[in-house]
Amino acid sequence: MPPVFSHGDLRLYLLSLLDEGPRHGYDLMQALSDRTGGTYTPSAGTVYPRLSKLEEEGLVTKTVDGRKTIYEITDAGRAEVAARAGDLEGIEAGLSDSVRLIAEGVRAGVREAMRSLQADLAAASASASSAPPASPASHPGDARSEAREQVRRAEALIAEFRADIRTDLRTHLAKGGDVAASVIDDLATALDDAAKAVRRATRG
Template sequence: MPPVFSHGDLRLYLLNLLDEAPRHGYDLMQALSDRTGGTYTPSAGTIYPRLAKLEEEGLVTKTVDGRKTVYEITEAGRAEVAARAGDLEGIEAGLADSVRLIADEVRGSVREAMKSLQADLAAAAHSERAGAGKPATPGGSHADDPRVASREQLRRADAALAEFRANIRADMRTHVARGGELTAAVVDELASALDEAARAVIRALHRD
């Protein structure tokens, strides 16, 4: 997945957020998540070193308020934000593009996984119908028993479902681990796709 912020852009964006109001570290992380529609939530290990660097440069100050450390922009920091207004506009535009790409990638992953699941389940249902229509051979061979064939296809369906669950779960966990966050829209789309797949399987099972 492409990074949400290019090199150096996160530093300037943090400064811009502090130009709006003093904030503590968690508040900055939450603000970044909100501004990116939940697709980017940086870790403390990403935010605090940059805040420390801004403090070293004299662009922000920090004060301890109870158990929280609050960061506030200095006049020098405000001057940099003002001087780089054009850069901030470019960051905002690039940020919107990156968020759209990440959302599209997650949705595409869900759709491809659902297509694979639907194909596997449809094939299993077709094989079950074909096996049920075969005449029994003399002696009642287990290989030709429709119930045996159905149980075999059921095992295939179980394996396909398990593989889908493992793959999509791994994709989502990787997305979140890289700083992204699953939005409600993506989860809603996943639920809708699962409902659609279930209906397709039920239709296939009851098709004459």
């Protein structure tokens, strides 16, 4: 994924956040995560050097309140934010695009995985339904053995799907990503459809 902020954009965006009101460092990091839909969570090593630079430039000041250092924008900082309003609009638009693309990617991944699961379950159900009945000469346990094998296959497919989706979602979250409620709604709908297909096939 390309950088969320281009060169110099993070500096300006931090300044715009302080233009909304005084904040301490952790609050700024949390605000950046919230504003980017969880797609970007900066480290202290990224934020504090830029705050120090802004302070050197006279654009922010800092005061110590107990164990917290509060940063506040200066008049010069407000003037820069006002002068670069157009740049800020471009940054906001870029952040919106980044969040949208990541959400679409997660949604597409879930749908593709569900289509694959549904196809495998349908194939397993069709195989079980179309299997010829046991002939009188066949062992009565053959049919049940085949049925048990198909159940084991279905269980393995479901376990594999669960593990894959769980890994994908947790990896996405670990990278600072967000998961929209609509993605999980799509997952619930697809799972319900798959369950109905299996019930129809097994109940004749």
